[in-house]
Amino acid sequence: MSDPQPDHTLLTPGPTPIHPAALRALTRPMLGHMDPEVFALNSEIQAGLRTMYGAAEGTFTALLAGTGSLGMEAGFANLVEPGDEVLVCTNGSFGARMAEMAGRYGAQVRLVTAPLGQPIDPADVAAQLDGVKMVAVVHGETSTGVLNPVPQIAELMRGSGALLTVDAVTTAGMEPFDMAGWGVDYAYTGAQKCLSAPPGLAPVAISERAFARFHARRTPTPLWYCDFEGLRDYWDRHSYHHTVPVNLHYALHAALHAALDEGLLTRQARAAQIGQAVQAALAPLGFTPFVVNPAHRLPTVLALRLPTGFDDAGVRAALRTRHISVTGGLGPTAGQIWRLGLMGETARPAPYLTLLGALEELLGERGLTTRFLDALEPALA
Template sequence: MLLTQAPSFLPVLPPVNSAHRLALAPIATPHRLLLGPGPSNAHPTVLEALARTPIGHLDPLYIELMGEVQELLRYAWQTDNRLTIPMSGTGSAAMEATLANTIEPGEKVLVAVKGYFGLRLADMAGRYRAEVVTIEKPWGEAFSLEELEQALLSHRPKILAIVHAETSTGICQPVEGIGDLCRKYDCLLLLDTVTSLGAVPIYLDEWKVDLAYSCSQKGLSCPPGLGPFSMGPRAEAKMLARQGKVPNWYLDVSLLNKYWGSDRVYHHTAPVNMNFGLREALRLLAEEGLEAAWARHRSNAERLWAGMERLGLELHAPQHLRLPTLTTVRIPAGVDGKAFTSHLLNSHGIEVGGGLGALAGKVWRIGLMGYNSQPENVDRLLNLFESELPAFRPGAALAGAAV
């Protein structure tokens, strides 16, 4: 006998709502040369690694890869820190992890603010119920050891947080000596290395840095999605001595260590393909060598700086504090900076960033990071500034109409 209706044990479902159903072609993105503040273009070898067939996040081969990634991150940061891992999340996740694991409610955190990302550190620290104290410098300057020591003496914080490579200003904060001050005043040193790791000299152990974080999409030549994190012994001891649980389960390093440590206990489903990519990015960095990578970034930055000045453009950061990875160029008077960067993107496929916060509308931000730090990219951009920018200067339209 044929059944004429669905069996009674199957649920009766309502009609499917197709209002949001789209009929799309396969994704097709244009090629862009990303010379803004990030992300930068990933190395082709890294992209090939991302496309490999996934394996399980507890597969013995993946566990072996985890160890390789950790060891190569230690090389990139010049540290022996045991707790050095890539957080499953962007650089902001690693940023938050440094604070979530070490702040207890009511503790004083001193944030040295000299740009947009110092403000973000202060915001995050406050969300973990720290007593946040800030000291500030104009967006284009760095802190002296004397200024930092005076603040440590006055406020006696548990943590001093400072940005090494301030992406909003193009300023590279000198770090030598700050770790010694933090030990003198019994506090931890937390360092943002988002726009410096892999491209600018960093010596976590030599500088006595207790906590550091970065991202995958800048100097490491990998797409965004992972947040390198490193915790030194002093910070680890503070975390283990805390009175309550870390108030962020996903970023709790005491739990993550059981997965990334020798136990390899399941914590979350790691983004295995992103770690394939990071492994290759770090392998390529080790193959080039840190000193060679640092020198390459410096050489190409100096090529850009000299070229911009030849064109009569003014650089925002003083030369002795300039980042090799991120250059801030002051927008000439009367020029619509956003219109020019839109033109570069839409007509030439090149991304250049605008200013943030106090520098919004005042500077362009040009990134030369990782795979993108190449002389041919510098020359291409300089040629476009020379040939295209005059049309955006005051009076250009009138001059064109007169001709």
């Protein structure tokens, strides 16, 4: 028998530590995917997802058996046909991924861009809406820690006839999301992000407008596995489509209801409090926010520019020997920033106390944990 593995402190922008209730749910005995108990569980999941997304009553919600990238791809596969004009907002790696996927499904892709670390300008979106069938935007750009102004973009799109697809991977489940009020037609996230469930599921929400566009398709959906009507056959009509990962459903159900019981506003405040305390602790070392305007910072992924001369790879490797995982920059920001997760179970004092204690030893700096706790004290009180 192998030795027990030491506890690992996971501070990445996904996956996040599994919620204890979700971990317990993973170990329950297996049931068949067509079992009445599983269908009852799925109905509760659907209702919980409508609450999480702020969706209208009756909005179709489901879990795709894949990660958030499958959620992204399913939207383009079902709602885009060759030749459709699709406007993609790109200010980081995941907006660029959206553009690539839309192009692979035959879309004529237009881009609205912003520099790394800055949000999309809604006026730039409004200026390019003529003839567009869909606008796609990442709510929280994980690669740079930017929060894009989805409500403002949605408001300027009203009456355009274009569908709005939103990547909510680092927002849904950790702060309020108003699908119905904003006018979002397709939203998706990943189970392993804000909900702190195991990877392998993509919770989605699909508006009636999106279903109308789907039913008006001239050609069948090229992605059979996530065909919207096939999903509805299983989730709503309880007929066989494919085998779902039952125990992952149980785990997500537990994590989802833990999030809703805690309250999305409470979770939003928790992420903000931890993030501000981490910034206060690291600022004297020369760490500065990558996103300059506080209003544009993504609350769930703290992107910090590294101090001049900081040994990014060396420090992260040394932390890894202590079973602490921190993520650096992605693509153009590699070696320039750290991206610290503040989603789900990561947005707690304990893992960041572990990180800051290790940095005190590795860097020969004192006071990091004290500054963190001092900044957190009003919230804890």
